[in-house]
Amino acid sequence: xxxxxxxxxxxxxxxxxxxxxxxxxxxxxxxxxxxxxxxxxxxxxxxxxxxxxxxxxxxxxxxxxxxxxxxxxxxxxxxxxxxxxxxxxxxxxxxxxxxxxxxxxxxxxxxxxxxxxxxxxxxxxxxxxxxxxxxxxxxxxxxxxxxxxxxxxxxxxxxxxxxxxxxxxxxxxxxxxxxxxxxxxxxxxxxxxxxxxxxxxxxxxxxxxxxxxxxxxxxxxxxxxxxxxxxxxxxxxxxxxxxxxxxxxxxxxxxxxxxxxxxxxxxxxxxxxxxxxxxxxx
Amino acid sequence: xxxxxxxxxxxxxxxxxxxxxxxxxxxxxxxxxxxxxxxxxxxxxxxxxxxxxxxxxxxxxxxxxxxxxxxxxxxxxxxxxxxxxxxxxxxxxxxxxxxxxxxxxxxxxxxxxxxxxxxxxxxxxxxxxxxxxxxxxxxxxxxxxxxxxxxxxxxxxxxxxxxxxxxxxxxxxxxxxxxxxxxxxxxxxxxxxxxxxxxxxxxxxxxxxxxxxxxxxxxxxxxxxxxxxxxxxxxxxxxxxxxxxxxxxxxxxxxxxxxxxxxxxxxxxxxxxxxxxxxxxxxxxxxxxxxxxxxxxxxx
Ligand SMILES: Nc1ncnc2c1ncn2[C@@H]1O[C@H](COP(=O)(O)OP(=O)(O)OP(=O)(O)O)[C@@H](O)[C@H]1O
Ligand SMILES: [Mg+2]
Numbered sequence: 001x002x003x004x005x006x007x008x009x010x011x012x013x014x015x016x017x018x019x020x021x022x023x024x025x026x027x028x029x030x031x032x033x034x035x036x037x038x039x040x041x042x043x044x045x046x047x048x049x050x051x052x053x054x055x056x057x058x059x060x061x062x063x064x065x066x067x068x069x070x071x072x073x074x075x076x077x078x079x080x081x082x083x084x085x086x087x088x089x090x091x092x093x094x095x096x097x098x099x100x101x102x103x104x105x106x107x108x109x110x111x112x113x114x115x116x117x118x119x120x121x122x123x124x125x126x127x128x129x130x131x132x133x134x135x136x137x138x139x140x141x142x143x144x145x146x147x148x149x150x151x152x153x154x155x156x157x158x159x160x161x162x163x164x165x166x167x168x169x170x171x172x173x174x175x176x177x178x179x180x181x182x183x184x185x186x187x188x189x190x191x192x193x194x195x196x197x198x199x200x201x202x203x204x205x206x207x208x209x210x211x212x213x214x215x216x217x218x219x220x221x222x223x224x225x226x227x228x229x230x231x232x233x234x235x236x237x238x239x240x241x242x243x244x245x246x247x248x249x250x251x252x253x254x255x256x257x258x259x260x261x262x263x264x265x266x267x268x269x270x271x272x273x274x275x276x277x278x279x280x281x282x
Numbered sequence: 283x284x285x286x287x288x289x290x291x292x293x294x295x296x297x298x299x300x301x302x303x304x305x306x307x308x309x310x311x312x313x314x315x316x317x318x319x320x321x322x323x324x325x326x327x328x329x330x331x332x333x334x335x336x337x338x339x340x341x342x343x344x345x346x347x348x349x350x351x352x353x354x355x356x357x358x359x360x361x362x363x364x365x366x367x368x369x370x371x372x373x374x375x376x377x378x379x380x381x382x383x384x385x386x387x388x389x390x391x392x393x394x395x396x397x398x399x400x401x402x403x404x405x406x407x408x409x410x411x412x413x414x415x416x417x418x419x420x421x422x423x424x425x426x427x428x429x430x431x432x433x434x435x436x437x438x439x440x441x442x443x444x445x446x447x448x449x450x451x452x453x454x455x456x457x458x459x460x461x462x463x464x465x466x467x468x469x470x471x472x473x474x475x476x477x478x479x480x481x482x483x484x485x486x487x488x489x490x491x492x493x494x495x496x497x498x499x500x501x502x503x504x505x506x507x508x509x510x511x512x513x514x515x516x517x518x519x520x521x522x523x524x525x526x527x528x529x530x531x532x533x534x535x536x537x538x539x540x541x542x543x544x545x546x547x548x549x550x551x552x553x554x555x556x557x558x559x560x561x562x563x564x565x566x567x568x569x570x571x572x573x574x575x576x577x578x579x580x581x582x
Contacts, residue, residue, distance in 0.1 A: 082478045108478040114471035118493045118570045128479040130489070159570045179479065 027096035030183055030215035031058040031081060036090035037240075038076050050076050052240035053090070058232075060095075063209065063216040065226035067273070068236030068244075069280050074219040075111065077241075078185045081217065082108040094183070104132065107181030111188045111219075113172040115160040121171050122147065122156040128179035146174040150204050166197035173205060184209070184216045191221060202229060202257040210254045223277065227270045228257050235273060238280050245276045358539040366540035367547065376529075383514055383526040384552070386442050390449025391510040395503055397450070398457030403491075405458075406465025423455045428516055435521045445522070449513035456506040457499070464495035497571055500564040507556045515549060526552075 038051040051073040058064050066074050079085050080092045083102040092099045107128075115124050125143040134142075147153040150170040152163075160168055169189060176184065189205070190198045206229060209216060220226050226233045227249055235245040251265055260266060340360050347357045358366070370376045405412040431448050438444040468491055476486045518527030526545055533541035565572060 084474065084477065102478050102480050104480045106478065108475075110471060110475065112471055114469070114475050116472055116490070116493075118496070118568075120570075127476070127489070131476065131479045131481045131485055161570075175475075 028059065029057045029096075030060040030062070030094060031056070031217065032091070032093045032096075033057075033077070033080075033087075034091045034093070036077075036080070036087045036092055038073065038080070038085075039088045049240040051087070052242050054241065054243055056234065056243065058215060058217065060215050061213045063218065063229060063231045065230035065233045066217060066219045066236065067221070067223060067226050067233060067277065068241060069238045069277075070221070072236050072239050072280075073241035074236065075187055078108065078187055078217060078219060081183070082106055082185055104179070105182040106185060107176040107179060107183070108185040109172055109176040109187060109189050111191065113160075113168045115168055115171055115175070117160055120157050120159060121152065121163070124160065124171055125174045125178050127175055132179065142178055143174070146178055147171075149208060150174055166193055166201060169193060170201060170204070173201075173208075177208065182214060184214055184218075186216065186218045188219050188221060190225065198225070199257050199261060205229075206255060206257060223270050223273050224261075224266070227266045227273070228255065228260060233269075233273060235276050235280075244280065245273065247273065355537055356539060358543045362540045363543040363547065367544040370541070370544055370548075379524050379526050379529050380548075382442065382524045383511075383518070386445040386514045386517075386525070387449060387507075387511045387556070389442075390446045390514060391453055391507050393446065394450035394453025394510065395457045395506055398454040398502075398506075399461055399499065401454075402458040402461025403465060406462040406495075407491075409466075412462065419455075419458070423459070427452050427455075428513075431517050431520050435517070440521045440523060445514045445517035445525070448517045449510040452513045453506040453510050456509055457502045460498045460502040461495060464498040465491060468494035497568055500560070500568060504557060504560040504564065507560050508553050511549070511553055511556060 033054050033056040036051060036054045037049065039047045039049050042048045054077070066077065068074055076085070080087055081094075081099060083099050083106070086092075086100075094103070116127065119127070122140065122143050125146060126139040129139040129142060144153060144156065147156055150173060152167055152170050152174075155163060155167065155171075160171065163171065169192075173189065176186075190201055193201060202225065216230075218226070218230060223233075230249055233245075233247050233249060234243055235247070236242065237244045247269065249266070249269055251260075251263070251269075343360050346352075347354070347359045405415060427448070430451065431444075434444040434447050438447055472490045472494065473486055476490050481489065514525070515527035515530070518525040519531045522528040526549055530542055530545040530549070533539075533545065
């Protein structure tokens with residue numbers, strides 16, 4: 001929140017004198033990747049280039065879906081933003097400041113729900129708050145509020161192993177958002193859910209995001225999911241990942257995944273994206 | 283609104299491989315607790331068969347003594363043993379021996395476990411240190427540690443210290459090896475989640491590593507407690523002034539078989555009680571695991 005406010009102020013003071021209105025200044029982007037490449041040192045195979053010279057700028061408050069073939073480097077991009085690793089070349093920055101480690105205003109939901117089996121559902125959701133030293137009462141009320149919004153509050157005292165997969169994913173969402181992050185990194189959060197459960201959880205997730213003003217980077221394999229949820233879809237090539245297509249989804253908000261699953265405008269966009277992606281899969 | 287939330291629950295049940303009854307979905311904790319209690323309750327046929335086996339074992343014991351499968355002077359009947367047991371528990375010397383053996387066992391267990399836990403945690407955390415220590419630990423662990431008993435008695439005397447040291451050395455390896463393995467087996471995802479949330483190393487240790495290794499560590503602690511008693515009794519066999527093991531070796535040397543058999547039963551009971559005690563603590567600490575296993579047992 002704080003970082004964002006400064007970004008805007010810096011733009012107005014700097015921007016009026018120096019840069020002409022050629023687009024937002026770097027300080028205004030919630031996420032910027034500039035010439036980012038990542039090479040992994042694989043024993044026996046030498047250097048493996050996973051990400052190749054990516055440029056991506058995400059304004060604050062935008063919901064961006066990242067789509068691309070398996071193994072192309074999507075998780076790698078999220079890991080860099082979460083401060084878990086650094087690019088081999090280029091700069092990953094937030095509001096103009098390079099990312100140099102895990103940050104407290106980023107929420108990262110891993111592809112596997114990775115709930116802590118010995119903590120109750122509520123205690124799982126409270127994890128980030130506990131790390132931050134938030135007082136127990138405050139933790140409880142924030143966790144319960146989120147669990148209620150995701151309709152799993154009656155499971156607060158259960159353990160993860162007692163929950164269905166769909167419920168576990170909802171708990172993971174609640175855990176990620178409990179710290180009220182400014183940037184939400186979601187790595188295929190609904191990938192393993194069956195179609196019906198997925199639509200439900202998508203709706204609940206979208207309801208949490210819409211109007212929140214938070215920035216979302218949402219990795220998915222599912223084009224219809226990307227189009228349904230995002231403001232903007234980025235299609236990546238197969239490894240080494242480059243940006244193949246960057247497309248806006250100009251469909252009004254709020255959206256309702258349950259009603260718009262077969263929205264013709266969304267289907268049209270999805271078709272265009274599919275034409276691009278299918279060449280990458282072959 | 284109400285109906286839609288119940289619908290979510292009902293549908294979520296479907297994608298769960300071991301679909302439990304629908305009521306499980308709405309009230310999971312209560313359900314699971316009820317289930318654990320039911321599992322703990324007495325199962326009559328099992329109890330009946332157990333009693334039958336017990337009676338048969340006593341019968342075989344009695345018959346083997348009466349029929350003199352072994353010379354009569356080397357054995358005692360169940361009845362003689364029981365009488366001696368009743369007599370013994372009224373003597374203060376018995377309780378003194380019991381107290382010495384128990385305190386040696388407890389001290390050896392606590393010292394050995396603490397050291398094993400600390401070393402296991404350190405070596406599990408720093409792999410390079412583990413690589414350095416590994417050959418030495420493997421060598422030490424491979425040594426039959428009971429063979430150290432005569433040395434310890436020489437170095438630490440006939441008193442309790444030599445028994446405590448022997449027990450601690452045996453307990454150390456029983457706890458250190460599984461602890462070290464458990465640390466490296468804590469799911470890396472859990473650590474990553476904590477890292478992205480900005481956890482310090484200390485917080486990760488407290489919130490992820492420590493609770494993550496509890497299950498295997500408790501298994502080791504339970505085993506270690508029984509081995510601690512074993513080590514103390516062995517130590518007392520070799521040289522001691524007081525203790526249950528010392529009393530046992532003295533009675534067999536004097537062909538006082540009633541006492542020897544009575545002491546054997548005391549020692550076995552002690553081991554069972556120690557085991558139950560640690561298990562009780564374990565169940566409290568690992569409540570989530572009890573619920574987990576009860577949840578999976580339902581699907582059978
Ligand atoms: N730590 C690592 N060491 C070596 N290679 C790695 C490492 N992490 C990722 N890679 C490689 O980098 C490439 C990109 O990985 P990444 O996990 O980012 O892909 P992804 O797009 O998230 O794939 P998926 O859709 O299957 O999750 C893959 O080919 C992978 O094998
Ligand atoms: Mg991935």
